[in-house]
Amino acid sequence: MRVLKAFIAVVALVLVALVVAQVPGGQSLLGIVLPYLAFAIFLGGFIYRVMYWAKSPVPFRIPTTCGQESSLSFIKQNKLDCPTTKTQVVGRMLLEVLLFRSLFRNTRASIHDGPKLAYGSNKWLWLFAILFHYSFLVIILRHMRLFTDPIAGFVPMLEFGDGFLEVGATTIYQSSFILLAAVTFLFLRRVLRPYLRYISLPADYFPLLLIFGIGVSGILMRHVFRVDIVSVKELTMGLVTFSPSIEGQIGAIFFVHLFLVCVLLAYFPFSKLMHLGGVFMSPTRNMANNSRMVRHENPWNDPNIKPHSYAAYEDEFREFMVDAGLPVEKEPEPAPAEPEVEEAAPADAEEKPKA
Amino acid sequence: MYGSGRIIPALIIFVGLMTFPIWYNAGKAQQPPELVLPSEYSECVRDTQFMRESHMVLLHEWRDDILRKSGPRSGVTASGMQYERSLQKGCMSCHYDKKNFCDQCHDYTAVVPDCWACHLEPTKEAI
Numbered sequence: 001m002r003v004l005k006a007f008i009a010v011v012a013l014v015l016v017a018l019v020v021a022q023v024p025g026g027q028s029l030l031g032i033v034l035p036y037l038a039f040a041i042f043l044g045g046f047i048y049r050v051m052y053w054a055k056s057p058v059p060f061r062i063p064t065t066c067g068q069e070s071s072l073s074f075i076k077q078n079k080l081d082c083p084t085t086k087t088q089v090v091g092r093m094l095l096e097v098l099l100f101r102s103l104f105r106n107t108r109a110s111i112h113d114g115p116k117l118a119y120g121s122n123k124w125l126w127l128f129a130i131l132f133h134y135s136f137l138v139i140i141l142r143h144m145r146l147f148t149d150p151i152a153g154f155v156p157m158l159e160f161g162d163g164f165l166e167v168g169a170t171t172i173y174q175s176s177f178i179l180l181a182a183v184t185f186l187f188l189r190r191v192l193r194p195y196l197r198y199i200s201l202p203a204d205y206f207p208l209l210l211i212f213g214i215g216v217s218g219i220l221m222r223h224v225f226r227v228d229i230v231s232v233k234e235l236t237m238g239l240v241t242f243s244p245s246i247e248g249q250i251g252a253i254f255f256v257h258l259f260l261v262c263v264l265l266a267y268f269p270f271s272k273l274m275h276l277g278g279v280f281m282s283p284t285r286n287m288a289n290n291s292r293m294v295r296h297e298n299p300w301n302d303p304n305i306k307p308h309s310y311a312a313y314e315d316e317f318r319e320f321m322v323d324a325g326l327p328v329e330k331e332p333e334p335a336p337a338e339p340e341v342e343e344a345a346p347a348d349a350e351e352k353p354k355a
Numbered sequence: 356m357y358g359s360g361r362i363i364p365a366l367i368i369f370v371g372l373m374t375f376p377i378w379y380n381a382g383k384a385q386q387p388p389e390l391v392l393p394s395e396y397s398e399c400v401r402d403t404q405f406m407r408e409s410h411m412v413l414l415h416e417w418r419d420d421i422l423r424k425s426g427p428r429s430g431v432t433a434s435g436m437q438y439e440r441s442l443q444k445g446c447m448s449c450h451y452d453k454k455n456f457c458d459q460c461h462d463y464t465a466v467v468p469d470c471w472a473c474h475l476e477p478t479k480e481a482i
Contacts, residue, residue, distance in 0.1 A: 042373075043370060043373060043374075046369070047366055047370070050362060050366055051356065051362075051366075054356045054357055054358060054359065054362045055356055055357070056357075057357055058357065144375070144376065145464060145465040146464070147375075147376035147379075147380075148376060148379050148380060149380060149383070149385050149386060149463070150383070150386065151462075151465045152379065155465050156465055156467070159465060159467070160467075166469065168415075169411040169412045169414070169415040170411060170412075226408045226409050226412070227408060228404070228407040228408050229460075229464045229466075230387075230388055230407065230460050230463060230464060231407075233463060233464050234387060237380070237385060237387075240376040240377050240380050241377075241380050241381075241385070248407075249404055251408075277369075280365065281362075
């Protein structure tokens with residue numbers, strides 16, 4: 001059901017774009033108004049989310065440590081998995097952001113005859129995640145051919161590398177197909193594994209299906225229906241130079257592609273996709289585990305509230321504690337002359353030698 | 356706000372990267388393609404919109420048809436005009452000025468067709 005909801009949402013978006021592209025004025029809406037709106041929501045929302053996170057205090061060191069911490073000189077510290085300095089944290093973060101190290105550590109539990117529980121290395125998630133992210137990066141950078149004039153220097157190099165198979169009249173790019181394959185894997189993984197399906201929400205399926213839709217519409221636009229790329233670039237260049245206009249005929253598939261991208265941009269700051277910013281702000285990753293070297297004080301401690309030691313506490317409440325039968329470290333000094341009480345309460349006398 | 360010393364510069368860098376096309380193009384003269392169309396003909400082998408979108412597919416079709424299936428070397432347009440199915444002898448007999456025709460749009464959109472790996476750009480005298 002949850003996957004169906006996400007699927008219906010994406011199909012509805014495609015249909016909306018197809019219909020609106022046919023309506024008079026619809027192309028200006030999809031091609032000019034919505035891209036600006038979506039980009040503004042993306043930037044504004046992204047900054048809002050990051051600032052919102054930045055307002056959350058993180059008073060204590062809470063890094064997830066996955067290795068030997070800094071200890072005695074003859075015990076080797078695992079500097080990347082349990083960093084104690086800023087440099088080590090930067091190293092850890094770089095490997096996490098660029099190589100997805102925590103996914104690489106992914107394991108899978110299985111039960112064998114016996115019964116025996118076994119944990120095995122499971123790299124598929126890491127492999128397809130890294131293929132997905134880097135293909136997406138290459139695709140975005142490649143699209144800069146539509147947003148720079150004269151064309152930025154890195155674009156021809158990327159296009160050469162990405163299209164070096166030289167298949168077809170409009171050369172296929174490997175990254176397009178790798179992206180689709182990877183996003184398909186990530187989707188099927190959620191659908192086919194019962195335990196993943198159980199914890200998956202529409203918000204997990206929707207971005208995958210949306211990106212799948214963007215990829216398919218882009219491939220269709222380039223290889224099947226084909227649109228007038230010069231008209232497209234005149235529109236995109238108009239957008240980035242703030243003088244947009246739609247000249248010539250552009251096929252409906254372009255507007256489907258663009259609309260889905262706009263939806264992705266506008267949806268981005270309010271979804272799990274914010275891990276783009278969140279990975280840098282995650283306190284369990286970006287903190288050094290140096291609690292044993294540096295004293296970290298809670299920054300919003302009220303200076304008017306003085307420390308109250310247990311000894312002082314007991315001094316304050318000793319009588320009440322004794323009355324309530326609570327054990328005390330220091331017995332109250334016996335009242336000067338009340339021998340009758342001592343005789344009458346042998347229980348007290350028994351306790352005395354203890355103190 | 357905590358960690359503003361790192362977060363604010365990082366956000367500025369992020370916004371800078373995201374708006375790269377805006378500041379990259381600011382103040383630069385755009386070079387939209389200006390095609391020099393042949394003066395002696397008013398129609399191509401297919402309609403203009405098709406040629407704009409799919410001329411490369413047509414060229415590949417001709418190539419595959421002629422070289423691999425021994426297909427006909429000439430074709431007829433919708434209005435009955437005969438033409439040669441060839442890049443050098445067909446297309447470029449009208450569009451002989453590669454610089455002011457082919458390259459205009461290809462350079463504008465960073466397209467590097469592999470036509471010229473084998474074909475030569477005809478000189479005006481040869482036509």
